[in-house]
Amino acid sequence: MKIATWNVNSVRTRLAHVTAWLTASSADVLCLQETKVTDDLFPQAAFAEVGYRSYVYGQKSYNGVALLSRLPLDAVQMGFGAVLPESLVGDLDEQKRVITGVIAGIQVVNLYVPNGSSLDSDKYIYKLRWLKVLREYLQVLLAKSPSLLVCGDFNVALEDIDIHNPKGREKQVMATDAEREALSSVLELGLCDGFRKFTTEGGYFSWWDYRSGAFRRDAGWRIDHHYLTPDLYDRAISCVIDKEPRKLEQPSDHAPVIVEF
Template identity: 75%
Template sequence: MKIATWNVNSVRTRLEQVVGWLQDNPIDVLCLQETKVVDESFPRSAFTDLNYQVYAFGQKSYNGVALISRSPLSDVNVGFGAVLPESVVGDLDEQKRVITGVLDGVRVVNLYVPNGSSVGSDKYLYKLHWLKVLREYLEVLLQQSQNLLVCGDFNVALEDLDIHDPKGREKQVMATDAERAALRHVLDLGLSDVFRKFNQEGGQFSWWDYRTGAFRRNAGWRIDHHYATPDLYERSIACTIDTAPRKLTQPSDHTPVIVELSLS
């Protein structure tokens, strides 16, 4: 089973690139973030014409997540509110950032974690709170299934190895100690970084700022992740970053990260 995560930075703007990539890489599930489109306007036919199923949770101009699956998914639900009480979720689901479904006994959780904007800002505090609620959400899912693959754009570089130049990172959003601690608290549920199982070297990134020729200089960050529960982690046989889409004209600033799982 192959599952990819890709922040496409507008699925309609990047539709030709996403469809082309999917044709060249006929994976089982494609997890999209920043689709930036309401569900009624999602370009479903582009994917159903390729015999893929589409499950979307979106909003106009911002955020948005989707699951594009070769086979129908079971138990698809969206938002924290699908499993947590309103008293815990509050207004977090107003931003469309969470979608999940089950394929062949594997629950795929597709996330678009808030960026946080700037250290100490209201958006930064929102991000830390969002990650706290994420842990509670995953705790409930783990009671239902021990085979979780949690993937998406986490907007957190967990290690200095994940940043092209970590100098001063403790004052930079996506790499502060508080953000790393919040994500590690989530991972303490028993989730492991599948990419690092196979790739121990630096210089491997999934996001490059559009400015200052960052991609050309490989001045990137690794913020798009696959985290797996123990059995799935053991069953993972590969995890790769495909930089080819980032070389296209007017690409997303992110590129796909693909995990392969053995079903045996």
């Protein structure tokens, strides 16, 4: 089984890229982030034509997540509020960033973690609060499901080797100590990095800024992840980053990351 994650930075803009990639990759499930479209306008028909069902949780112009699956998914839920009380979730589900479903006994959690913008921004405080609630959310899911795959655009480079140039990273959003500590707290629930099972060295990235020829220079960050419970970690036989779609005309600034069991 292949499960992939990809921040497509507008599913309608990148529709031809995504459908072609699905056809070539034969992924069983593709988790999309930053779909940037309301549910009624999501291009479900185009994905149905290449053999995929769509499960969507979107909003206009910003954010948005979706699950594309060859087989029907069970127990599909959207948002933190599906399992957590309103008193804990607050306003966090106003931005559409969380969707989950079950396939072949695996609960797939697809996330689009807030970027945080800058250290002096309210969005940075929002990101840290979001990650704290994510921990509570996953703790509830783990109590019910022993096989959990948590993937998506985490907007956090957890280690210095995940950044092409980590100098000064402690003052740069996506790599501050507070963000790393918040994500590490989530992983302490018992989740392991699928990519690092197979690749321990640096120089592998999943996101390259559109500016300054970052992709041409391979000046990237690894911020798109698959985190697995121990049973899935043991079952994983590969986890790779596919850079080919980033080479296309008008690409997403992210590349797909695929884990196979």
